[in-house]
Amino acid sequence: MIELWRGLGSRERGLLIGFLVALVAAPLAVDRYLLSVLTLILYFAYVGQAWNLMMGFAGQLSLGHALYVGLGAYVAALLWFYFGIGPWLGVFAAVAVAMAAGAIVGWLGFRFGVEGVYFALLTIAAAEFTRIAFDHLGFAGGSGGLFLPYEERRLGEWWNLRGGQVLFYYLALILAVGGVIVAARLARSRLGYHWLAVREDEPAARSLGIDAFRAKMTAVLVSSGMTAVGGVFYAFYNNNLFPGQVFDIGRSIELLLGPIVGGLGTVFGPVVGAFILTPLGESLIVLTQKLGIDAPGVKAIFYGLILVVIIYLRPSGVWPWLARILGVAERAR
Amino acid sequence: MTPLLSVAGVCKRFRGLLAVDRVSFDVASGEILAVIGPNGAGKTTLFNMIAGVFTPDDGTIRFDGEQIDGLGPDAVCRRGIGRTFQIVRPFPTLSVEDNVVVGALLRHHDVASARRYAVSVLERLDLIDKRAQPAAALTLPDRKRLEVARALATDPKLLLLDEVMAGLRPTECDRMVAILSALNRESGLTIVLIEHVMRAVMALARRIVVLHHGAAIAEGPPEVVVRDPAVIHSYLGAEAVG
Numbered sequence: 001m002i003e004l005w006r007g008l009g010s011r012e013r014g015l016l017i018g019f020l021v022a023l024v025a026a027p028l029a030v031d032r033y034l035l036s037v038l039t040l041i042l043y044f045a046y047v048g049q050a051w052n053l054m055m056g057f058a059g060q061l062s063l064g065h066a067l068y069v070g071l072g073a074y075v076a077a078l079l080w081f082y083f084g085i086g087p088w089l090g091v092f093a094a095v096a097v098a099m100a101a102g103a104i105v106g107w108l109g110f111r112f113g114v115e116g117v118y119f120a121l122l123t124i125a126a127a128e129f130t131r132i133a134f135d136h137l138g139f140a141g142g143s144g145g146l147f148l149p150y151e152e153r154r155l156g157e158w159w160n161l162r163g164g165q166v167l168f169y170y171l172a173l174i175l176a177v178g179g180v181i182v183a184a185r186l187a188r189s190r191l192g193y194h195w196l197a198v199r200e201d202e203p204a205a206r207s208l209g210i211d212a213f214r215a216k217m218t219a220v221l222v223s224s225g226m227t228a229v230g231g232v233f234y235a236f237y238n239n240n241l242f243p244g245q246v247f248d249i250g251r252s253i254e255l256l257l258g259p260i261v262g263g264l265g266t267v268f269g270p271v272v273g274a275f276i277l278t279p280l281g282e283s284l285i286v287l288t289q290k291l292g293i294d295a296p297g298v299k300a301i302f303y304g305l306i307l308v309v310i311i312y313l314r315p316s317g318v319w320p321w322l323a324r325i326l327g328v329a330e331r332a333r
Numbered sequence: 334m335t336p337l338l339s340v341a342g343v344c345k346r347f348r349g350l351l352a353v354d355r356v357s358f359d360v361a362s363g364e365i366l367a368v369i370g371p372n373g374a375g376k377t378t379l380f381n382m383i384a385g386v387f388t389p390d391d392g393t394i395r396f397d398g399e400q401i402d403g404l405g406p407d408a409v410c411r412r413g414i415g416r417t418f419q420i421v422r423p424f425p426t427l428s429v430e431d432n433v434v435v436g437a438l439l440r441h442h443d444v445a446s447a448r449r450y451a452v453s454v455l456e457r458l459d460l461i462d463k464r465a466q467p468a469a470a471l472t473l474p475d476r477k478r479l480e481v482a483r484a485l486a487t488d489p490k491l492l493l494l495d496e497v498m499a500g501l502r503p504t505e506c507d508r509m510v511a512i513l514s515a516l517n518r519e520s521g522l523t524i525v526l527i528e529h530v531m532r533a534v535m536a537l538a539r540r541i542v543v544l545h546h547g548a549a550i551a552e553g554p555p556e557v558v559v560r561d562p563a564v565i566h567s568y569l570g571a572e573a574v575g
Contacts, residue, residue, distance in 0.1 A: 190438050190447075197435045200424035207384065207418070208487055209410035209439040 004184050012328045023173055027166050035165050041278040042172035043233060048258035048270030049179035050226035055256070056265035057183075057192060058219035059199025061116065064105070064123030066251035067130055068098040068224040072231025073241055074134065077146055080236075082139075086160045091232045095225045101126065102224025103217070110216045124249060131247030145242040148235070161236035168237050175233060176271065179226065184267045186222070195219055199265070261310055263317025272319040280306060335398060337362040337523050338383070338491055343392035343402075345378050345547075352378040354547035355392065360491070365517055365524045367538035367555075369531075371568050375547040376527045377419055380493050383525075384416045385409035397490065411439065415489030417480040419496045419527070423468035429479055430455065430464040436486030451486055458482040458512060474505045481509075485516070492516075494526040498533045510536045531559075531569075543568065 008016070023042075027035055047069065054060050075097045076090035105126045109119040135143040154162040161167070186192045194215040197205035202212050235241055245251070262273025284302050288294040314321050336359035345353040353375040360366050368376050381387045383394055385406040394402040401409055410416075415436075424432050433451035434444070441447035455461045458478045463471065468479060477497050484492060494513075498506045510533050516522045517537075528534045534541065534555065541558040543551040545567045551558050558564055 188444060190442055190444060193431070193435050193438055193444070196427060196431070197424055200427060201422045203386070203406070204418065204422040204424065205435070206406040207410060207416050208436045208483060209407050210435070211407050 001181060001185075004181070004188075007188075009328070011326075015326060015328065020177070027169060032165055035169050037278060037282050039165065039169045039172045039237075041274045042169070042176040043230060043237075044255065044258050044278055045271040045274035046172065046175040046179045046233075047227055047230040047255045048262070048274055049176075049183050050223050050230065051256050052259040052264065052266075052270045053183060053186065053195075053226070054219045054223035056259055056263075056269065057187065057199065058195035058216060060109075060216055060219055061120040062123040062220075062223070062252075063120045063249065063256070064125070064127035064252050065223075065227055065255050066247050066249065067101060067105075067123070067127035068227035069231040069234060069251065069255070070127075070130065070134070070241075070243070070246035071098045071101055072228030073235035073246055074140055074146070074231075075228075076232040077148055077235040077241055078140060080160075081146065081148060087232050087236055088159065091229055094228045094232050098228030098231070099221050099225045101130070102220045106217050106220035110213050124252070127247050127249065127252060131243045134243035134247065141241070143243060145240055148239040150239065161233075168233075171233060175229065180267060180271060182226070183270075187267055191215070191218060196265075257307070261307070261314075261318060263319035266317065266319050268323070269317050269319040272322060273317075276310070276318060277307075336360055337364075337397060338525070339393075339395040340379075340383065341393050341395070343379070343382060343389045343394060345375070345382060345387055346390050351547050353382070353389075353544075356542075356544070356547075356549050357392075358542050358549065358552060360523060360525055362490075362523055363517070363521045365514075365526070365537050365539055367534045367541045368525065368527045368544060369529070369534060369541055369568065370544035374544040376544055377495060378547075379544070380416065380495055380525075380527060383409075384414060384493060410487055410489075413488075413490035414493060415484035415487045415491070416493040417477075417484050417495055417497055419499075421473075421476045421480045423471070423476055423479055423483075425469035426467055428464065429460055429466055429468055429471065432468050432479055433482050433486045436483040439487040454482050454486045457516075458485070459508070473500050474502075477501065478509070478512075481512075489522070491523045491525065494524060494528075496527055496529060498528055498530040501530075503532070506530055506533055507536075509533070513537060535559075 026038055051062065051065050054062055072094040075094040076087050079085040079090040079093060080087065105123055108114065109122050114122055134140055140146055154160065158167050194210050197208065197210055198212050198215045206212050258273030258277055259270040260273065261276055262271065263269030281303060284299045288298050310318065338360040341357050342355050343353055344351065344355055356379060368379065370376055378387065382389050382402065385401065385404050385408060388403045393400055396412060396414060399412065401412060424435065430451055433454055434447050437447035437450040441450050455464055458481060460475065460478055460482055463475060471479060481494065481497060498509060501509065513524060514537060517524055526537065538555055540553065541555050542549055543558060543564050550567065551561045551564050559569065
């Protein structure tokens with residue numbers, strides 16, 4: 001971390017500190033609703049970062065990251081529900097299970113040379129299989145869903161993630177900041193260079209002694225493990241889980257829009273993307289209601305249109321452009 | 334002394350086509366060997382077998398006392414064989430420097446020392462001024478040099494060069510020849526090159542292997558090989574006689 005800090009110019013340090021201070025102080029200034037939007041933004045910044053490590057850095061397209069969110073959420077929720085094991089312990093099991101799933105998907109794909117869009121189809125299939133399986137898992141509530149009990153007496157137990165909006169806001173902030181640090185460190189590591197090489201040109205990477213299979217496997221493992229931590233957050237924040245919701249392909253897509261809009265393969269892209277898309281979605285809800293055009297699908301149409309415009313104007317993401325404007329482009333990666 | 338690279342009776346078949354037909358040759362440590370021959374003679378296929386991209390259907394390849402046929406390209410590289418691609422394959426969005434850092438990370442596990450080594454390789458290849466540019470922005474001669482720089486950064490004992498002179502102007506070609514012969518002279522780097530540019534072949538190679546229809550039809554010192562009637566007939570063309 002110290003090394004990363006040293007690598008920054010004074011302008012970058014100033015911007016970073018200002019941004020962090022604003023985020024830390026936010027609960028003092030904003031109301032409950034805005035805080036919940038900010039929490040959502042930070043959550044998406046985090047899971048987007050996890051996905052970005054796999055696609056943006058290692059070049060492996062996953063359209064099934066809901067699988068790892070869902071597994072992380074269910075494992076931690078079930079451990080809490082049945083055994084009273086708190087999320088701080090449960091998160092290890094959640095990460096382990098998600099990484100095991102990631103290992104299976106990765107091994108099937110990379111061992112048998114399933115590449116590009118075909119690998120992406122494999123990731124969708126894995127998420128769909130798991131959704132169907134959870135629909136029929138009686139002990140996990142099946143398609144009827146799993147509900148974490150709301151208990152008055154536990155409300156103050158922050159260590160069990162039983163608390164209010166402010167607790168979850170700060171937790172999401174820690175996740176998002178942690179995600180940025182992990183991504184920044186990995187991007188500058190030997191492994192990070194191996195990922196970039198494999199993303200750019202796999203045969204050329206192999207000719208330079210890089211074990212491409214291993215590089216891709218580590219990408220999937222890191223990404224799935226990180227995503228599962230987001231899943232644990234999701235479970236304890238929402239207190240209910242439905243297979244049809246958490247494992248849905250829509251969830252996988254929602255999670256990858258941020259990094260694409262923000263800038264694939266950049267450390268701050270997922271953060272910027274989340275700060276654009278989540279408020280956009282929320283404000284469209286408000287706006288369509290105010291204008292009295294909140295018929296089903298209207299919000300989605302406008303959301304889609306705006307997305308098209310952003311990607312048309314900034315095809316390599318908003319962050320590289322924004323970084324130039326802020327004068328921090330040199331080390332934007 | 335055992336040769337650094339020993340290719341023995343190697344064959345490769347693509348469906349019905351015999352691309353490489355029982356080719357054998359040895360390369361001594363510190364030597365520069367050129368492989369020449371008309372298009373489709375099997376030169377690149379031969380390279381791809383040495384570099385681990387293809388497994389030979391028959392025959393063995395030994396490097397530094399170890400059998401390497403059947404190993405993957407990454408494993409072959411780790412044993413000390415660097416290669417360039419005939420159609421250059423830089424990492425397009427990475428900077429020139431980062432391209433070479435990727436190669437240097439093979440022997441220098443820490444990124445900072447890999448970067449230092451990469452910079453020294455870039456200086457050697459006259460690419461240091463372009464270090465910050467994305468590789469996609471380079472001209473063809475620069476990309477060819479980048480290809481060599483990246484392979485060199487892996488610190489190979491043997492360098493396989495697949496037509497690095499093609500498309501270069503004579504002055505650029507001479508510059509590349511000078512760089513390569515300096516590397517060979519100063520660090521004892523062994524080089525096997527596939528080349529059509531006879532100007533470079535004559536300047537660099539101490540020995541030539543001629544491939545035709547997948548088979549080695551001649552082998553020997555340059556001045557002898559270019560006078561061989563079979564070689565003239567199949568490759569150099571009648572106008573070269575005289």
